[in-house]
Amino acid sequence: MFFWYEYLVLVAMLIFSTLIGLYFGCFGSKQSTTTEYLFGGKNMKFLPIGISITASQFSAITLIGVPSDVYTFGAFYWFVCLCYVPVFFLAAVVFYPVFFKAQVSTAYEYLEKRFDNKARLLGSFLYLLRENITLPLFIYSPALALSTVTGVKVSVIAIAISLICIFYTAIGGLKTVVWTDVLQFVIIMASTVVITWIGVKSTGGFSTVWNTALAGGRLDIFE
Template sequence: MSDKSNNYAEYSQFHFYIADYCVFVAMLLLSTGTGIYFGYIRKNVKPVKPTINLETNKHKEPDFGSKAMNEYLLGSRRLKVFPVAMSLIASYISGVTMLGVPSEIYNYGTQYWLIMVSIVLMAVVVSKVYLPVFTTLNVGSSYEYLELRFSSSVRSIASFMFVMDEIFFLPIILYVPAIAFNQVTGVNIYVISGVICVVCVIYTLIGGIKAVVHTDAWQTLVMFIALVVVVILGTIAAGGPGPVFKHASEGGRIIFFNITPSLYERQSFWAVLIGGFFYWTAFNSVNQTMVQRYMSLPSLKKGQQSIIIFTLGVVLFLSVCCFAGLLVFDFYRNCDPLNAGLISLI
């Protein structure tokens, strides 16, 4: 335990240096620059031919009041598959995922890893059931569909609920990685959260959906590359994947078929498979952050292709995060920093 404590003390001295700050500032500037590029330099409001026969469709192609607004919100439905797929990944993967999933695996084992099956099933349902409806009706949002199907009141209520959900959800997305940033820089949590908010608002406000999609795309690639590098270095330090899985098994962390029906179990085969499927389907089928990206593509086929890439990307990303959790367990298996009093929950 003393050796592990010494190792912890050694690693706890790590903090940002000049190169790290340069990379961080460069990402903020590049994000802002992406918004400026698509907002002022590469403006394009040329109309796009619809991929469905609107003469047989009672619902007109939405232009949100003007061609410029249609360009701003949907990119005139001419975005490319790969950037949109990367943006879909970014809509779900965040700092919370990169910190939370390894923590889940470290503390409770690999049962959550089974969520990959639920994600694949979700992709089939969304691409074959939900997406064809949206593309056939040519709606710009899931709430527009609710108005067509029910009434404007239902649309307003659903829109209000979505806004409230984002108001309560987004601060968590900002706060968790801000804590990690604070630990390695000493910068006040609220200051860094405010800076990130301002940058996001600027490039979104100026560049619209195109800026958001392309910023999401390269940010996702940067996050994934960084995570993979950390996992590779950690695996090498642990002596390879063999010892990692061996120690995890000895520590009771390799769990895939906990089939208990108890509702009090944190993770079980049924909870992850069934609950995970309905959660992922609900989020990816009708949540506006996803639907808007689907509808920025020119056709149903392109939308389905983006879902395939999104699914493969998320499965790979989450799998790397899960393995990272096993690496953390391997390092601290003989001296849990929380139980040893080296860290605290508050």
């Protein structure tokens, strides 16, 4: 079960995420234009944007499932990570400049400009179909984990967290999404470092962890 300080971190993150949405939605420019709401006014710095894109690659399935997968089947999963390198390179060099030059808000808008409305509708339909299949998993995984450590029903957690995320995203626009991603990324990285440090220390040091993984065949990426 959670200790009091773990509840504090969870509640603080939800509160700060909501406050970020309220700040960008109710103060400053107040997201009064479409450009401000969808594009962040086109004046955001590269660092928060980069961190936000990086954070979008994480999910509860990643944080919970990948360590379990590597522990069970070995380090073959590293090949998945290697595949990201050329994909991100192509996205940054080929696709993003085209989208930026076309000044489109989504890839589906670009499909309409490049082809026709039918192409846009087909792409949008396939995306919505995929999201309706996968999104419940992304919500259920952290809800299940939180339910295990708090005793609160999975359905209650899933609904509560979803409503909070919908609220701050809807009211604050892109700027809120970016800065909440930055906040969550910092918490994820800090938590990962702390958990790794505790795990390595409690098992006798890095060399012990490495030798144990090596002896158990966990580092054989070709198996």
